[in-house]
Amino acid sequence: MKNRLVALGDWIDSRTGLPSGIRNFLYEEIPASSGWHQVFGSVALFLFLVQAFTGALLAFNYAPTPGEAYNSLRYILTEVTGGRLMRGLHHWGASMMIVVVVLHMVQVFLYGAYKKPRETTWGVGVVLLLLTLAYGLTGYLLPWDNRAYWGTVVTTKIAATAPLAGPYLTRLLGGEGAIGVVTFARFFGLHVLMLPPLTTLLIGVHVFLVRKHGVAPAPGDELLPKKKFHPDQVFKDTVAVFAAFAVLFTMSLAVRVPLEQLADPTDTSYIPRPEWYFLFLFQMLKFFAGPLEVVGAVILPSLAVLALILVPFLDRGQMVKVTRRTVAASFVALAILGWTGLTAAAVISTPKEAAEVAVDYSAPTDWMQLSPEEMAGVAYFRQENCASCHAVGGEGGSNIGPDLALAAIRRDAAWLIKHFKSPSGMRPGTSMPPIQLNDAQLNALAAFLLKLNPDNATALRHAPEFAVQGALVYQRGACGDCHKLNRGGIELGPSLNGLAKRRSRSWVEEHFTDPPKYSRGSFMPAYHFSRKDLDNITSYLFAAPE
């Protein structure tokens, strides 16, 4: 039996050369000084493979067009088994890859491993870093939520400021005019069709060059007897890869990657922020205003990349021990300090998601006139992405369906509700999908649509998220069965209009949990809302007009 296996192995080797190739690879001679500091390259390669694997899996359930992309990702997150884990691995894997690639570079830099004859290995490495960043940039758009959309608006606008190349770059990214289907297709194509083969090719070249020149020895190490890559270094690499994988897997399970609401080009309140590893660039841009902007946006980053590629040609000295490389060490320290400072400044300057919502009374406030039911209708309107096909008062929509501010007004609630349940039953040939909501929810949606006209259509866009969410809590709690608010509901308890004048915020919040304690004789039941619901409903009630 054993003889047969050996014979089979020999046969495979003689026909393919694979086993001896692998052996050759594993038993490569490496310097005696090799050790834990040289594991980062392997970890980076491993993370790239994880990205390729999870990326392919995500693509199995993903529709790469705007709108559909969002719906299919929501499907992956909420319905597909293990979908949330796959997206978590892909999302956090991207961040982790940046960290590891940078660590790899810092190690090579500190040890002077880029010096003659390894200049090209370093250069290819710099290009691989840029490719890693390009994945982050292009992948950012693919969920097609608000974060993706607005982040990409800024990215393409920055690309447009590039001297000379600006307009061409914008056209290449499909970012001319507004972000839309073309931009999306370009970003998707880059992310899944162009970058992966390019990366694979360059990783191949990179590894080939490492093999050609050998792993860089420490100074004075050249004459010591060499050791083999396997098993000593393979073990160390494996442990490092495993540690990285353990962190990645835990993060993917523990930290939820949010999917925000569908990209809304009319949302004027959204504050886009780039991914954490681009925050330093974002912050740096703030120092360059007006005509100087191009310096911070394009010129400085380009010079930095150029300097990085030129490092081996600028520093041509003999290789010396890492402990003696004071210039290199202080350079790394400065870079870390600068990066941390800029990132920290960016994080601090990011406005917190306000718990205490300040209502902007200078903006149109027609949303305040909506009854709670109508306001809940706004929530369902947003949740069901009606605006992706319907314009409202001439704004937004792709005109697939009729303008709702003009059309809905000619119908009655019964017609609308029947139509929501079975669009084609009421309008044969329509491509509108049926809406899967319960009757109370459909009532709310109809109530809101009946209220729409070209004059007040802006209410839809201006209604802040807290009010919309607050109205949902209001509906769920059946508050309208006993309270009146904006003409809606039954007045058994006190009217809720003008509550802000009568009570403090904390009084209202505590009152929910034990009404009789705060209002003697009250028969209102106690409500135990989640913190978020409590914030939303209180803010909503406080925003109501008197």
Next chain:
Amino acid sequence: MKDVRAVSELVEPAKTTRRGFYAAAIYGLWGIMTAALGLPALMYLIVPPRLRRQSDWVDAGDISQLEEGNPVEMTFRRNRVDGWKVTSEKSTAWVVKLQNNRVVAYAPQCTHLGCAYHWDQEKDEFICPCHNSVFSMEGKVLEGPAPRPLDRFQSRIEGSQLMLGPLRQAEPAA
């Protein structure tokens, strides 16, 4: 020969166990990682997604004009959950009023390979043109390669309207 090997093991026992430990750790850790990625990936691909909504009952139409023993192909629209989409699509069912006034609705596909079959007025049989399966009015296989009787929709009658629910696969004929 044996003695020589024993001596070499005595000289470097630590080195051989160290090598063994490395190999075990390398295989073990890669094994864990492959399993931790592979098993969820397999589940992701083959476990059916959680259904957030079931297909509803649909109104297939008025059956007050339906004659006993004369199957009619009724056309209606129903919602189908298709991945991340709910599509409203045209569907048909062959509806028959049987002798005891029972109304049965068959799915319009032959149980062999899914071709559309039709009712042959002269022979009083359902005939599938693809591979010549023949079904009786009760849906039973009379001839041909069909492995089981025609599939039926769950159905109920509200007034004169026929309501259709999910499809029920018929048991294969013994």
